[in-house]
Amino acid sequence: xxxxxxxxxxxxxxxxxxxxxxxxxxxxxxxxxxxxxxxxxxxxxxxxxxxxxxxxxxxxxxxxxxxxxxxxxxxx
Numbered sequence: 001x002x003x004x005x006x007x008x009x010x011x012x013x014x015x016x017x018x019x020x021x022x023x024x025x026x027x028x029x030x031x032x033x034x035x036x037x038x039x040x041x042x043x044x045x046x047x048x049x050x051x052x053x054x055x056x057x058x059x060x061x062x063x064x065x066x067x068x069x070x071x072x073x074x075x076x
Contacts, residue, residue, distance in 0.1 A: 004036075017031065017032065
């Protein structure tokens with residue numbers, strides 16, 4: 001499995017991360033790996049737009065869409 005090394009971490013940043021890891025009952029490595037996984041699993045705005053661009057949309061007009069939204073709101 002690949003490794004990542006981060007150099008020149010400011011002492012205050014390191015202290016905060018170690019404190020947060022301890023509060024979570026994790027080692028610093030476990031804590032940082034969990035944060036990296038979460039970040040990697042969350043798509044960026046650019047990635048979301050790229051996904052949207054890959055989908056072909058329907059043929060509903062703006063008026064039909066607005067009417068459907070209004071109907072849905074009234075049914076609640």
